[in-house]
Amino acid sequence: xxxxxxxxxxxxxxxxxxxxxxxxxxxxxxxxxxxxxxxxxxxxxxxxxxxxxxxxxxxxxxxxxxxxxxxxxxxxxxxxxxxxxxxxxxxxxxxxxxxxxxxxxxxxxxxxxxxxxxxxxxxxxxxxxxxxxxxxxxxxxxxxxxxxxxxxxxxxxxxxxxxxxxxxxxxxxxxxxxxxxxxxxxxxxxxxxxxxxxxxxxxxxxxxxxxxxxxxxxxxxxxxxxxxxxxxxxxxxxxxxxxxxxxxxxxxxxxxxx
Amino acid sequence: xxxxxxxxxxxxxxxxxxxxxxxxxxxxxxxxxxxxxxxxxxxxxxxxxxxxxxxxxxxxxxxxxxxxxxxxxxxxxxxxxxxxxxxxxxxxxxxxxxxxxxxxxxxxxxxxxxxxxxxxxxxxxxxxxxxxxxxxxxxxxxxxxxxxxxxxxxxxxxxxxxxxxxxxxxxxxxxxxxxxxxxxxxxxxxxxxxxxxxxxxxxxxxxxxxxxxxxxxxxxxxxxxxxxxxxxxxxxxxxxxxxxxxxxxxxxxxxxxxxxxxxxxxxxxxxxxxxxxxxxxxxxxxxxxxxxxxxxxx
Numbered sequence: 001x002x003x004x005x006x007x008x009x010x011x012x013x014x015x016x017x018x019x020x021x022x023x024x025x026x027x028x029x030x031x032x033x034x035x036x037x038x039x040x041x042x043x044x045x046x047x048x049x050x051x052x053x054x055x056x057x058x059x060x061x062x063x064x065x066x067x068x069x070x071x072x073x074x075x076x077x078x079x080x081x082x083x084x085x086x087x088x089x090x091x092x093x094x095x096x097x098x099x100x101x102x103x104x105x106x107x108x109x110x111x112x113x114x115x116x117x118x119x120x121x122x123x124x125x126x127x128x129x130x131x132x133x134x135x136x137x138x139x140x141x142x143x144x145x146x147x148x149x150x151x152x153x154x155x156x157x158x159x160x161x162x163x164x165x166x167x168x169x170x171x172x173x174x175x176x177x178x179x180x181x182x183x184x185x186x187x188x189x190x191x192x193x194x195x196x197x198x199x200x201x202x203x204x205x206x207x208x209x210x211x212x213x214x215x216x217x218x219x220x221x222x223x224x225x226x227x228x229x230x231x232x233x234x235x236x237x238x239x240x241x242x243x244x245x246x247x248x249x250x251x252x253x254x255x256x257x258x
Numbered sequence: 259x260x261x262x263x264x265x266x267x268x269x270x271x272x273x274x275x276x277x278x279x280x281x282x283x284x285x286x287x288x289x290x291x292x293x294x295x296x297x298x299x300x301x302x303x304x305x306x307x308x309x310x311x312x313x314x315x316x317x318x319x320x321x322x323x324x325x326x327x328x329x330x331x332x333x334x335x336x337x338x339x340x341x342x343x344x345x346x347x348x349x350x351x352x353x354x355x356x357x358x359x360x361x362x363x364x365x366x367x368x369x370x371x372x373x374x375x376x377x378x379x380x381x382x383x384x385x386x387x388x389x390x391x392x393x394x395x396x397x398x399x400x401x402x403x404x405x406x407x408x409x410x411x412x413x414x415x416x417x418x419x420x421x422x423x424x425x426x427x428x429x430x431x432x433x434x435x436x437x438x439x440x441x442x443x444x445x446x447x448x449x450x451x452x453x454x455x456x457x458x459x460x461x462x463x464x465x466x467x468x469x470x471x472x473x474x475x476x477x478x479x480x481x482x483x484x485x486x487x488x489x490x491x492x493x494x495x496x497x498x499x500x501x502x503x504x505x506x507x508x509x510x511x512x513x514x515x516x517x518x519x520x521x522x523x524x525x526x527x528x529x530x531x532x533x534x535x536x537x538x539x540x541x542x543x544x545x546x547x548x549x550x551x552x553x554x555x556x
Contacts, residue, residue, distance in 0.1 A: 060435060091437035098435070102428025104447055114446075115436035164432070171436055 010074075011036040011205045012057060012094075012175060017071035019052055021064065026052050028229045030071070034175070034222075039197060039206045041216040041237065044226035045252065050209050053226070054177050057207065058094040059087055075175070092119060095173035099180040101160035103152035103167075108135075108144050111152045111163060115171035130170050137203075138166035139196050158189025165196065169204075176200065178208040182215065194219050213253055217241050225249045295533060302530030305523045311531070314482050315524075322516075322524040324531065326482035330399065330506035334478065335467050337403030337502065338410065342463065345407070346414030347456060353415075354422040355444055370412035381409045382473035390477060397505040402478025409473060410463040417462065421455025422448060454547055461543045465536055471510040479505030480515055509535075 010033035019027035027049045034040050034057075042050040055061045056073060059080060072079045080090050092115075103111050112131045121127060131148070135141040140162040144155070152163055161181055168176055178197070182190035197219050200206050210216050216223055217237060224234040225246075233240060233249045244250040305322070313323030349366065357363040385405025395401035425448050433443035449456075485501050487494045507515070509532050516525035 058435065060431065063434070088437040088439060091435060096431075096435040098428065098431060100428055102426055102432055104429060104432065105451060114433070114438075118436060118438050118442060167432070167436065 010034055011076065012207075013074045014053070014056070015072045015074070017053070017056065017073065018069065019049070019056060019061070020066075020068045022066040026229055027056075030231055032224050032231060032234060034205060034207055036205050037201055037203070038221040039201050039208060039219055040222040040224065041220035042207065042209045042224050042226060043211075043213065043216050043252070046211070048226040049229040050224075050226040051179055054179055054207060054209050055096075057175070057177055058091050058096055059085075060096060062087070088118075092171050093173055094175040094177065095168035095171060096177045097161075097165050097168050097179070097181050100184055101157065101164045101181075103155065103160050103163050105151070105153060107149050108152045108155075108163065109148040112166050112170045115167060119171060134166040134170035135163075137169045137200075138162045139192065139199075140166060156189070158185050158192055161185060161189065161193055162196065165193070173204065175205045175207065178206065180209050180211060183211065190215075213241075213255075225252065227252070298526060298529045298533060301522075302526035302528075305527035306530060310524075310527060314484055322521070322527070324482075324509060324512060324528055326484050327507055327509045327512040327528075328531075329484065330478070330482070331468060331508040331510075333399045333501065333506060334403050334406065334474070334508050335464055337399060338406040338467050339460065339463070341404065341407040342410050342414055343460060346411050346459075347418050349411075350415045350418035350422060351444060351449075354419050355440065355448065370415050373408070374412035374416065376409075377472075378409060378470055379472040381405050382476040384408075385473060386476040395503070397477065397479030397481075398503050399478050399506045400502045402474045402506075402508075405473050405477045406467050406470060409470070410466055413463050413466065414456075414459045417459025418452065418456050421452035421459070424455065425451045457543065457546070461539060464539060468508070468532065468536060469510055470508075471514040474508055474511050475514065478507065478511070480507035480511050481505040482507055482512065 012034040014030050014032045017027055017030040017032075018025070019030075030049075030053060032053070042054060044050045052061065056069065057080075061067050061069070069081060073081060075090070075094065079085070080094075104114060106114075109131055112134050113127050116127060116130050121130070132141065132145075135144060140159060143159060144163070152160070155163060161184075165176075165181070181197075182193050185193065194215060197206060197208060201221070208220065220237045222235065223237040223240050225232045225240065225244075225248075227248055233244060233246045235245075240249060241253055244253065309321070310323055311328070312325050313321065314326045315322050315324075353363045353366060382405065385401060385408070389395045389401040389404050390397065393401075395404075429447045429451060430443060433447050434440070438446070481504065483504075483506075485494075485497050487497060509528055513525055513528045513532065516522075516528060
């Protein structure tokens, strides 16, 4: 599907990836390219492996019980599963936003500053600047600038998700992984997060898992269709949605699978 | 078809009887609590005086005093917690955050559950032989505290595990996803979030330590001497340190001996002091819990 010579144009690429949870074969021979400064949507029915694949991209699967992985995932040509890989550094470059927005039980400011502090930034002025930039980048600065010192647990659901995005932005990642970031939000809050995702691609490479086909069509440039642990089709979102090459892709997009 | 009218409420004797039974059962526990504490306080407060709290019993002058026992109790609580809290919390963190759900974790769990059900006199027997004789600590506060460490370790461990389990997974994923190391995640998010539950376990442990007599009688002994302080700081610190290796009876041990000697007047007074201390501990813990809630909810 992806020729070896073509790898260079991708920010991240999976090559012949196999993922097992114990005896369960979750991902089967996955080869996927992720283009830089674009939004790539991972779509497919529940249990197809798209979220598992997403978690492979910054090794969040490492913690799960009985995981084994074969194949390679490259970030700028380096294998993230290589024994020499520093996982902390990897996760700094490849950040993640989860389905359930869970701010840490601390102030808005400390939530955003948590990541930079891990990576050794102590200088108050520098932290102030990073926090403001991250919150502005996540389109929530105006709503929280007067309550930076207050607990983040008092925010609304949509605000919490944008705060979690700001938290991820604050470590200045190159790639942002999003696991159904709007599925726990109401339509108005979802809309704001979608707007945000579209603006993020100017600076970041975004990979987003979504169940919502309209959302995928609205916000993504590229799409990868997963079915039963395999990649059925990948390419430019518009062409996949208009002229799917595989019958199963068309069936799913038109709503024939759960 | 005719519907039966709604207004035909039948009497349900079993419902009434069951409600009455559970009501009585709960009333009974309240009555027992109020009865015992009330009785002890009424019988005990009369014998409590400034002298009782600040002097040591003198068989020659036939006076009672529990100052030495109060100090011994503080020692035992402090020493036991100093050993049991790091060990118990550490074990729980290992089992919950590092070990996964393997064989070792199951074994430790089984051991902890069994230990927590063991009668305390068995700990006393073990402590006397192992710490007292084998390690040569004799009758000493240290020997008693180490024995109680074994006794309250499972309590602190299981409470800490419970608290760790209730920490939202989102904290862990969120922190690791930002590149935090496992220990940093535990230190900055998991332990602070679990702190109220951990402290709850510590308070229960203090309650058991303060109330324990059987396990201490054979290990820490029953001495009631006050440390001899001279006013010279270094010498006094040395004296207070040396006390760890000496025998000392806690309030509960003294209470046991007072009852054995038929000195009921002093026994009720000692019981009063014990109960008041435990109640204060509970109140402080509750106040702390409320404060914590107020701070994080804002």
